[in-house]
Amino acid sequence: MIERYTRREMGQIWSDLNKFRLWLKVELAVCRAWHKLGKIPDEALKEIEKRTFVDEKVVEKIYQYERVYKHDVLAFVSAINEQIQEYSHYFHMGLTSSDVVDTALALQIREALSLILEGLEKVIQRLRSLAIEHKNTLMMGRTHGVHAEPMTLGLKFLSWYEEMKRNKKRLLQALEDISYGKLSGAVGTYSNLDPRVEELALEELGLKVEPVSTQVVPRDRHAQVMYALASTACALERFATEIRHLQRTELLEVLEPFGKGQRGSSAMPHKKNPIHAERLCGLARIIRANLLVALENIPLWHERDISHSSAERVILPDSTIALDYMLNLFLEILEGLVVNPERMLGNMELSHGLFASSKVLVKLMEKGVHRDKAYDMVQRCAMRSWEEGIAFEKSLMEDQEVNAFLSQEEIRQALDPWSFLKHIDQIYERSLD
Template structure:
């Protein structure tokens, strides 16, 4: 992922120093397991532990060797063995490349997920705060982009809050699924290494054993991690798209923050564009697209090929870094969101009270009309109001004898109370937050 979208903490997880450090952690854990079984002498083990390290200079040495070997794991093993000297021969004993790479990748994915979960934990209170801040801010609900019935703005945040809780659960499930390793040799049969080495090494690393590995940890696990990130990104896009729609000039009910000194257009000084929400939308597309190759990585030739390897070097860091970034962006947007309740009320009036049509329909049916008869009466008056300049829906009804013969003016007035649409909002809040 390019530096523009990389936050330091997640960037450090996917840095080359951290990647090779995780490889080294795995190699040291394997050596300790061998030492426990008596294969590596105590003095050799102490030397391995004391002399091995990872920093930028070691990374450069690995790259130098890789240009010769064209094999990064062998380059890594050689660079680490050089640090130790003669006892470096015990490093990578009996294992194959995937034993190190896949086990270390489990550690990296777990580390990345922990950051993403913390990001969601930081976003959830902002969603809850806005849900309560706007719990009585009446606005028009829309379906198909068209006025439907009134709601409160806070319900949007309550809905997003519940969805982000589910995304957190998905990521935590993915954490459990990917927190595995395999140290089982060339085709997973432990031909040159006893299962005890795997058991002891993975216990030290805090990973579970892959029950069956044909050299590699199975990629359905990684695909679950990638799809959990893709779904989370899609939820953030949902929030961003809603704000983008609400910020349109013709609507202008909410607007992402526009800081002092910010400029919206190179040509039009008046512009305040929803560029942050558009960036969230764009990066969500990248993350979602990366889930497809992750699923295609599940099918490898026979016991293993490396068609997945080049893919994962790109999609995993890029997706985790991008998701970390847009989680932070979403929090920033919602913390500084500008809301225009007066515009919400103005926009409600644009439909001339037609959103009360469902309640008028029910009231006429309760007076004895068939649903079809009532529907025709309501629709006729709705269309009349819509097509007549200055005529509100309620006034059209009051002028229709078929309506006034069945509903008194006071009954009609009672129907046109917007609070009737909102009477169960507290129930929804109680269900989501346990309070109202």
């Protein structure tokens, strides 16, 4: 992911420096396991632990070896062996490259997901606060972009809150299911290893043993991570799309923050564009597309090929970096969101009260009017209201057939927008219990 969308902490997680340090962490855990089984002497382990390290100079040394070897793990092993020359025969003993790479990758993904979950929790709490704050902020609900029935802005936020709680569950489950390593050798048979080495080393690393591995950890685990990332990104895109629609000049009900000194257009000084919401939508497309790549990484040849490797080096850093950025950008939008309740009420009047058509329909049915007949009556009054630009209430009260069943007071009750929200407390209780 480009620097523009990379927050420092997440960027460090995916740096080569951190990657190689995690590789070393795995290798040392294996050395300690061999030591416990009597394969590495006390003095050798002590010196290996004391001498081995990874810093920027070591990273550069790894790069130098890789330019020759064309193999990053062997380059890493050679660079570390320079630090422990007389003990180098104990380092990477019995392992294949994927033992180190896949196990360390699990640790790396865990770090990334933990950071994402921190940002997600902040968004969840902010959405909860906004849902409570705007519980009674009346606005028009829309379907197909057209006025439907009254709702509140708080209900919209409550829907977002619930969706992000579901995404939190998905990410937590992905965190659990990616927390597996493998130290079982070339095709997973422990041909040059002892299963106890795997158990001891992974326990130290806080990972579980992959029950049946090949040369790699099965890639359905990584695809599950990508699905959790993509699902969360798509949720943010849904919310951002709503903000973009509500910020249109014709609506102006909700606007993303526009800071002092900010400029919206190089040509039109009046512009306040929803650029941050649009950015969220664009980045979501990348993460969603990366999910397809993760799914295609699952069917590898036989016990392993490396077609997944090059793809993962792009999609996993890019997707976690992008989502981390998106969550924090969305939080900024929520914290500075501009809400215009007066405009919401004004926009409700644009359809002359036609939002009450369903209430009138039900009231007529309750009076015993056949549903199709009632529908025709209400539709006739609604079309007159719309075509003549008169209040729906007036159209209803002047319709003799409607008046034969409904009193003027009953019509007024049906037109009360709050009559649509009589169960809002129950919805909130169900969500915020």
